[in-house]
Amino acid sequence: MMITRTNPWLTLPLMLLAAVTLLTIPSPATAADIVCIQCHGKLPGKYGEPVQLWQGSIHAENGIACNSCHGGDPKDEANAMSPARGFLGKPKEADIPAFCGRCHVGVLKDYLSSLHGKALGRGGPTCVTCHGNHRVVKASLDLINEKNCSRCHSYQQAAKIKGVMARTESRILTIDAGIAKFKQQGFDTDKLEKGLFAVRNSFHSLFHTVDAARVENELARIETDLIKLEQLLTDIDNLQHQRKLIGAMATGGALLAALLFQLLRKTFDQTT
Ligand code: HEC
Ligand code: HEC
Ligand code: HEC
Ligand code: HEC
Ligand code: HEC
Known part of the structure; x- marks a missing residue:
C-alpha cells in the first residue's frame, strides 16, 4: 500500500486560498450562463440596452x-419571467428604494428618514435618479455637483x-495610506483596518440623510474614532523610530567591537 503524505503547512494555505478565491471572485460563467442575458442581449432598444449598461457596473x-434584482429563474428559458419563479418585473418609481434597499439596508434607512425619502412620489429623487439603474458604478462625493x-x-x-x-473623507484617505504603508512593512494592521472599515461604512451612507445638521453631528462622532486611529498610527511610527535607533546603536556597537578586536589582534600579532 502506498501512503501519500502531504505537507499540512503547504496544503492549508492552498485550501484557504481556494476558499477565498471562490468567495470573492464571481465565476465568469454566471453572466454567460443565465438565460436573461442570452435572450435580452439579442433584443433591440430598451429591452437589450440593460445588458450593455449592466456589463460595466x-x-x-x-x-x-x-435576477438578483428582478427575480425570476435564470436557468429556465421558458419560465424565466414567471411570477411563480419570483419574477418582480420592472419596479414602479415608488417601489425603487425598497427594490434596491433589500441589499443596501443601511442606506435605505437613512434615505427613508430624509427629506428625499419623504418626497418619494412627489418630486423627490429615488436611488436611480442619482446612481442610474443598470450602469451603477462606485459612489463618491463627486456625485454631489451643481x-x-x-x-x-x-x-x-x-x-x-x-x-x-x-474634509472627513480626506482624513480617512490619509489614514488608509498610513495603514497601507505599515502593512507593507510587516506590521500587524488588523485592528486598524477593522476600525477604519467600520468608520467608512457609517460615513458613506450618511449622505443619504441630506440633513446638514445631522451630518455635522455624526461627523463629530466619526472624528473621535478617526483621532483614535490616528493615535494608533503615531504609536506605530514612534515604535518604528525606536527600533531604528536601537538598530543603529546595535550596528554601531558591533562596528566598535570589530574595530577593537582588530586593534587587539594587531597588538597581539606585533608582540609575537
Ligand atoms: C426568451 C427571452 C427572454 C428571457 C429568457 C428573459 N426575458 Fe425578460 N423580457 C423578454 C421580452 C421579449 C420582454 C418584453 C416583453 C415583455 O415584457 O414580456 C422582456 C421584459 C423584461 C423586463 C421588463 C418587464 C416590464 O414590466 O417592463 C424585465 C425587467 C425582464 N424582462 C427581466 C428578465 C430577467 C431578470 C430574466 C431572467 C430571469 C429575463 N428577463 C429572461 C424576453 C426574455
Ligand atoms: C441593480 C439592480 C438591477 C440589475 C442588476 C438589473 N436591473 Fe433591470 N432594472 C432595474 C431597475 C431599478 C429598473 C427600473 C428603472 C427605472 O425605472 O428607471 C430596471 C428596468 C429594467 C427593464 C425595463 C426597461 C424599460 O425601460 O422599460 C428591463 C428590460 C430590465 N431592467 C432588464 C434587465 C436585465 C436584462 C438585466 C441583466 C443584464 C437587469 N435588468 C439587471 C434594476 C436592475
Ligand atoms: C428629482 C429632484 C431632486 C434631485 C435631483 C435632488 N433633490 Fe434634493 N430634494 C428634493 C426634494 C423634493 C427635497 C425636499 C425639500 C424641498 O422641497 O426642497 C429635497 C431636499 C434636499 C435637501 C434638504 C434641503 C434643506 O433645506 O435642508 C438637501 C440637502 C438636498 N435635497 C440635497 C440634494 C443633493 C446633494 C442632490 C444631488 C446629489 C439632490 N438633493 C438632488 C429633490 C431633489
Ligand atoms: C440625491 C442623490 C442620491 C440618492 C437619492 C441616493 N444616493 Fe446613494 N449615494 C449618493 C452619493 C452622493 C453617495 C456617495 C457618498 C459618499 O461618498 O460618502 C452615495 C453612496 C451610495 C452607496 C455607497 C455607500 C458605501 O458604503 O460606500 C450606496 C450603496 C448607495 N449610495 C445606494 C443608494 C440606494 C440603495 C439609494 C436608494 C434607497 C440611494 N443610494 C439614493 C447619492 C444618492
Ligand atoms: C441583490 C443585492 C443588491 C441589489 C438588489 C442592489 N445592489 Fe447595489 N450592490 C450590491 C453589491 C453586492 C455591491 C458591491 C459591494 C458593495 O460595494 O457593497 C453593490 C454596490 C452598489 C454601489 C456601489 C457602492 C460603493 O462601494 O460605492 C451602489 C451605488 C449601489 N450598489 C446601488 C444600488 C442601486 C441604486 C440599486 C437598485 C437599482 C442596487 N444597488 C441594488 C448588491 C445589490
Whole structure:
C-alpha cells in the first residue's frame, strides 16, 4: 500500500486560498450562463440596452445579475419571467428604494428618514435618479455637483454637506495610506483596518440623510474614532523610530567591537 503524505503547512494555505478565491471572485460563467442575458442581449432598444449598461457596473463585477434584482429563474428559458419563479418585473418609481434597499439596508434607512425619502412620489429623487439603474458604478462625493443637484432645488445645502464630508473623507484617505504603508512593512494592521472599515461604512451612507445638521453631528462622532486611529498610527511610527535607533546603536556597537578586536589582534600579532 502506498501512503501519500502531504505537507499540512503547504496544503492549508492552498485550501484557504481556494476558499477565498471562490468567495470573492464571481465565476465568469454566471453572466454567460443565465438565460436573461442570452435572450435580452439579442433584443433591440430598451429591452437589450440593460445588458450593455449592466456589463460595466459594480454589480456585474460583484456577481449581482439581472435576477438578483428582478427575480425570476435564470436557468429556465421558458419560465424565466414567471411570477411563480419570483419574477418582480420592472419596479414602479415608488417601489425603487425598497427594490434596491433589500441589499443596501443601511442606506435605505437613512434615505427613508430624509427629506428625499419623504418626497418619494412627489418630486423627490429615488436611488436611480442619482446612481442610474443598470450602469451603477462606485459612489463618491463627486456625485454631489451643481448639475445633478440643482435640478429640483438650490445647490446651497448640497454644497455645504459636500464641503464637510470632503474634509472627513480626506482624513480617512490619509489614514488608509498610513495603514497601507505599515502593512507593507510587516506590521500587524488588523485592528486598524477593522476600525477604519467600520468608520467608512457609517460615513458613506450618511449622505443619504441630506440633513446638514445631522451630518455635522455624526461627523463629530466619526472624528473621535478617526483621532483614535490616528493615535494608533503615531504609536506605530514612534515604535518604528525606536527600533531604528536601537538598530543603529546595535550596528554601531558591533562596528566598535570589530574595530577593537582588530586593534587587539594587531597588538597581539606585533608582540609575537
Ligand atoms: C426568451 C427571452 C427572454 C428571457 C429568457 C428573459 N426575458 Fe425578460 N423580457 C423578454 C421580452 C421579449 C420582454 C418584453 C416583453 C415583455 O415584457 O414580456 C422582456 C421584459 C423584461 C423586463 C421588463 C418587464 C416590464 O414590466 O417592463 C424585465 C425587467 C425582464 N424582462 C427581466 C428578465 C430577467 C431578470 C430574466 C431572467 C430571469 C429575463 N428577463 C429572461 C424576453 C426574455
Ligand atoms: C441593480 C439592480 C438591477 C440589475 C442588476 C438589473 N436591473 Fe433591470 N432594472 C432595474 C431597475 C431599478 C429598473 C427600473 C428603472 C427605472 O425605472 O428607471 C430596471 C428596468 C429594467 C427593464 C425595463 C426597461 C424599460 O425601460 O422599460 C428591463 C428590460 C430590465 N431592467 C432588464 C434587465 C436585465 C436584462 C438585466 C441583466 C443584464 C437587469 N435588468 C439587471 C434594476 C436592475
Ligand atoms: C440625491 C442623490 C442620491 C440618492 C437619492 C441616493 N444616493 Fe446613494 N449615494 C449618493 C452619493 C452622493 C453617495 C456617495 C457618498 C459618499 O461618498 O460618502 C452615495 C453612496 C451610495 C452607496 C455607497 C455607500 C458605501 O458604503 O460606500 C450606496 C450603496 C448607495 N449610495 C445606494 C443608494 C440606494 C440603495 C439609494 C436608494 C434607497 C440611494 N443610494 C439614493 C447619492 C444618492
Ligand atoms: C441583490 C443585492 C443588491 C441589489 C438588489 C442592489 N445592489 Fe447595489 N450592490 C450590491 C453589491 C453586492 C455591491 C458591491 C459591494 C458593495 O460595494 O457593497 C453593490 C454596490 C452598489 C454601489 C456601489 C457602492 C460603493 O462601494 O460605492 C451602489 C451605488 C449601489 N450598489 C446601488 C444600488 C442601486 C441604486 C440599486 C437598485 C437599482 C442596487 N444597488 C441594488 C448588491 C445589490
Ligand atoms: C428629482 C429632484 C431632486 C434631485 C435631483 C435632488 N433633490 Fe434634493 N430634494 C428634493 C426634494 C423634493 C427635497 C425636499 C425639500 C424641498 O422641497 O426642497 C429635497 C431636499 C434636499 C435637501 C434638504 C434641503 C434643506 O433645506 O435642508 C438637501 C440637502 C438636498 N435635497 C440635497 C440634494 C443633493 C446633494 C442632490 C444631488 C446629489 C439632490 N438633493 C438632488 C429633490 C431633489
